Amino acid sequence: MFGREELEERIQITETTVECPVKNCDKKVERQKGVFKREEKFKCPKHNIYISPSTFEYENELRNLLWKDKTDLDFFNKIKKVKRESRIARDNSEDALTWNVFRFLERNKLLCEFLQNLIHICEDKIEIIYWSYSQSQESVWDMSNRGREEFELVHSKGSEPDVIILGDKNLIFIEAKFCANNETIPYKLYVEDKYVSGGNGRWNKVFRCDFKTVAAENKKYELSRFWLIGSWIAKQLHRNFYLINITLSKRGENIEEIFKKHIVENNSRIFKRITWEQIYGYISNSNFSADDKKIIIRYFKNKSMGYDSNGILQHAFSIS
């Protein structure tokens, strides 16, 4: 995996070419434009990466993952069968970041402590569901399917939180962001009817405004689907519901203020933003010590997030 230590601080970008970002590599490839493409003419054959002016993608996605012993890989392959789109091989992939961080917490049995530290909730026993794949059910979590059926028109476009944590008392939906922001809009406005009428008109119980205002005008389609469906599932399961949005500390600072204007919260239904840097802080301060900790700390410190338009490497996290 390439990060700040392995990558050039600055790369040369011309109208027609881009330099391989790996230190001391003199390969130049054709400059690609528009949607990212994996084509031979954009690949550095020495480093097996596809290059664009702003980012790169590994030929083999496993190079972007920290945890890939047999157990992890078997698990990862099961998830991939149910997961929708995936750009996990891309350096700026939020899915790869999510896998690397949450799988670290899970492998090392730190998830309950993480919940207590960062979300202030207590659970003794939890199940973690990545991209709707339930480990106990060995398929898409049945409640995800029920939520989709209740509120969504097209199954293939159904809601898929990055991570779901199910405890005895709480249901937590986690939407993780890295380079992208929270702005998404409905692909078609006719999806509105089912969202608003589903769950016996649940929309009006958990939102202060109508679908068009929050999902289309304010571009919070994705978060509003999770708020609606997650809180409905939590009600069926008699759990409290938390929707957690993870962002970089330098992005999404106002998301709580913005989203909370539209939703009806109470003691058992809460929206909260936390940052990747807070998670890093929790991990680095924890008493836990094992090789995995060294690996994840180095990952956070070394993680980059592509090049800006001047060809300058961007640091991912604001940590020292």
Ligand SMILES: [Zn+2]
């Ligand atoms: Zn190269």
